[in-house]
Amino acid sequence: MRDKKNSQRVALLGIMGALALALSFLESLIPALPGLPPGAKPGLSNIVTMFMASSFSVADAFFITVLKAVFAGVTRGTTAMLMSASGGILSTAAACVLLRSKKINLGYIGIGIICAVCHNIGQLMSACLISGTWSLIFGYGPLLLIFAVATGFVTGTMLKLVLPALGKIMNRL
Amino acid sequence: MKKLFMRADFIVILTVIILSILLFIPNLFNNSTLTAQIYVDGEVVEEINLQEVEKSYTLTPKNGTKITVEKGKICFSDAHCKDELCIKSGWLSKKGQTAACLPERVVVSIKGTDKTDMMTY
Numbered sequence: 001m002r003d004k005k006n007s008q009r010v011a012l013l014g015i016m017g018a019l020a021l022a023l024s025f026l027e028s029l030i031p032a033l034p035g036l037p038p039g040a041k042p043g044l045s046n047i048v049t050m051f052m053a054s055s056f057s058v059a060d061a062f063f064i065t066v067l068k069a070v071f072a073g074v075t076r077g078t079t080a081m082l083m084s085a086s087g088g089i090l091s092t093a094a095a096c097v098l099l100r101s102k103k104i105n106l107g108y109i110g111i112g113i114i115c116a117v118c119h120n121i122g123q124l125m126s127a128c129l130i131s132g133t134w135s136l137i138f139g140y141g142p143l144l145l146i147f148a149v150a151t152g153f154v155t156g157t158m159l160k161l162v163l164p165a166l167g168k169i170m171n172r173l
Numbered sequence: 174m175k176k177l178f179m180r181a182d183f184i185v186i187l188t189v190i191i192l193s194i195l196l197f198i199p200n201l202f203n204n205s206t207l208t209a210q211i212y213v214d215g216e217v218v219e220e221i222n223l224q225e226v227e228k229s230y231t232l233t234p235k236n237g238t239k240i241t242v243e244k245g246k247i248c249f250s251d252a253h254c255k256d257e258l259c260i261k262s263g264w265l266s267k268k269g270q271t272a273a274c275l276p277e278r279v280v281v282s283i284k285g286t287d288k289t290d291m292m293t294y
Contacts (some may be wrong), residue, residue, distance in 0.1 A: 003226050048214065095200075099175075105179060105181050106175070106179060106181050106182060106185065107175060107176045107177050107178040107179040107181070107182045108175060108176075108177050108178075108188075109177060109178045109182045110179065110181055110182030110185040111175075111179075113182070113185055113186060113189060115186060117189055137196065138196055138199045138200055139199070139200070141193065141196040141197075142193040142194070142196045142197040142200075143193075145190075145192055145193035145196070146189075146190065147191050148189065149186055149189050158176065160177045
């Protein structure tokens with residue numbers, strides 16, 4: 001029985017990991033939007049980490065985050081890996097706290113926005129550290145925050161939409 | 174099961190927007206001077222504060238190469254080389270922008286290190 005549970009978990013982690021990587025690859029195809037810093041993306045793979053944080057365990061959510069960072073490192077280089085890891089770890093931590101706590105009265109949109117904001121803050125901080133220019137906070141910060149509201153709105157809504165369907169599959173296991 | 178949207182979410186959105194406005198305020202005061210430097214043969218021959226330019230005028234730093242200066246911007250306006258790449262560079266108005274006329278070794282560059290090219294992430 002325990003073996004069956006374990007292999008189910010491994011298989012699901014594999015599927016979810018592949019989904020997160022496919023979504024982040026899909027995003028990288030979107031051309032740079034004018035007015036936004038290059039690299040600003042909708043963060044669709046955040047849906048996967050948020051789902052993992054809400055329906056699986058904290059460890060599994062962080063596993064997906066680390067997998068994404070390694071994938072970014074292999075395909076786009078060390079800088080991309082640091083950017084992905086710094087943003088990903090901060091936003092996954094936020095997702096774990098917000099989605100797993102029963103006391104927090106936030107809807108999915110609010111949680112999505114906070115996660116996106118955390119992701120962008122983490123990336124901005126590491127961008128400042130890498131380039132050594134702290135003025136980036138004022139140059140890019142405002143835009144990134146507004147952008148995070150929009151992307152968090154989208155990811156939060158999508159998470160709410162896919163959760164019932166995914167929940168059905170989970171129950172059948 | 175959590176709801177899609179709650180009143181607290183509205184507060185989150187407002188907080189983030191207010192935060193971004195607060196972060197934007199320093200940019201309004203950050204109008205540090207826009208200085209153009211003209212290099213001939215690798216040496217600075219002229220420094221112009223572009224914000225203090227009242228009327229547009231033309232400089233001729235080296236035979237036939239003309240540079241037009243206007244309030245807040247500067248460009249190559251005439252050259253006697255074939256490709257005229259310096260003219261095609263157009264108006265320079267932001268920190269870090271550079272146009273160069275290589276045949277005559279004339280370079281126009283706007284001083285400032287603020288502009289950082291962000292790597293893709």
